[in-house]
Amino acid sequence: MSLLKQSILSINKKLAAREVSAVELVNASYDRIASTDSQVQAFLTLTKEQATARATILDAVLSGGEGNAVLAANPLFGIPMGIKDNIVTKGVRTTCASKFLENYTAIYDATVISKLNASNAVMVGKLNMDEFAMGSSNENSAFFPTRNPWDLTAVPGGSSGASAASVAAGQVSFSLGSDTGGSIRQPASYCGVVGVKPTYGRVSRYGLVAFASSLDQIGPLTNSVEDAAVVLESICGHDAMDSTSAEVSTPRFRDALTGDIKGLKIGVVSEWIGHGVEVGVRDAINTALKELEAAGAIVEEVHLPHSEHVLGTYYLLASSEASSNLARFDGVRYGVRAQGVKDLNELYVRSRSEGFGPEVQRRIMLGTYALSTGYYDAYYLKAQKVRTLIKQDFDRLFETYDLIVGPTAPTVAFSLGAQFEDPKTMYLNDICTIPVNLAGLPAISLPCGFSKEMPVGLQMIAKPFDEATMLRAAHAYEQRTTHHNVLPAWKGGNV
């Protein structure tokens, strides 16, 4: 088993026992990338020189007198990580998988990067994604599609597809992704790893290239629930640089992982396990629910009355916000600039048309239309009102239930190219994840079995800022099952 498939806390113990060094961890990551990434195609940029230099410094710390005290206080010390390429990293190329930013080098670190650097985690590179995080398959990357380690002819999901694939393939110990409508949870589900979308405001968005500001959140993709808890402890917290960042304290999430969920009240969304859900996915979810009941949880069916309006609401709001956020890409201050233009307007128009891919242009068009004169009330304002109703559906359920659960996605990973021609079909994939962003709630996806030999994800949704209960239930389930220990195999060999 790849060293990086072991838990973060067990690697920490190995560092403390001097069984492994930080440089060896970084080397293990690059060795694994060298042997698998020609097939998985997860990385856009590798930062080997910086990572090796950083690990060398960390090893020097370990050989000093305070080494083990530092290790005990920093579970992420020396842990190799991958970062989605829409999170800015000072001095390192940050492309959002767009031609527009192909040669953009970030001039500052995102707050999550500053925090992870302070925790002494080591970034080994930047990960592919759907361009500007718009997509559910990674096929919208302007550079190349990432592939699913479980089946190289299948997509890894998206938009944080490579963040999930790199963890599944054992290339990094954990990664960061971003989730606007399911972009952490759906790829986690497709690649058989754990993915957490924190409560809106829990993690600073400073330095996350904005897609839809009222929906975006950064979160971890990991091999286990415990690893997710460890990474979350490092990246959460109020940040003056993000005015939407919440002034709440960060619990020690690891303390919530007691294994005890006796009496926990869980609502299963009936709209998500009925029509349109793959049979194998439904079976895996039903088996998981029995497991939760066996652990002492009380499981009942519940309804989200406005489910059918989730997609319409999301695509209007997310596209409207995107059309506004992406107005900054004008070819003047950074990014591509079209050549041979005669005036400033042509510079804007040609730079944007040459720099943005088809899906990004489609969403900018939809958003601009929804915000334009004559349509604002019917579309944008109406969607903001329906958003309130969707949020109230959850508020009502949380008066009775501690957690809401269901599948993360209605199917397992689909084939590369399968849905590329029809954006609407692709959007339907996000039906179970989108309402969580609209309501600003925390949610996790964790492996719960297989359908057609591909991983299925179980989604758990909690009250705002109650990640602890969600992690406790997810961990309790994980302890009682073995799905997370099954590793992908492909013709390149076992992970």
Place this chain on the structure above:
Amino acid sequence: MSITLGNVEHVAKLAKLQLSHEDKENMVEQLNNILAFADALSTVETDHVAPTSHVLPISNVMRADAPKESVSLQLALQNAPDADEGQFRVPAVLDTGSEA
């Protein structure tokens, strides 16, 4: 509501995007497909529902109006496609060939 080729041309102008004729025709079809979801929202009763502007109970967040260190000129211009004398250079905004 159904989107027309005229709508697409108008919106492309607002969004500062240049589409080929084929792209425009595809866009009409694809946007209409997506807007079918959106049009279904009109069936939802929302007369007494307030729009959600923010999911958290926060309003304007203010900080002290005090100067602090900012990005240096050199860093700010580092990614500029064209810079000169500490500024971003762009093509002429006004038509220099005509009378002022």
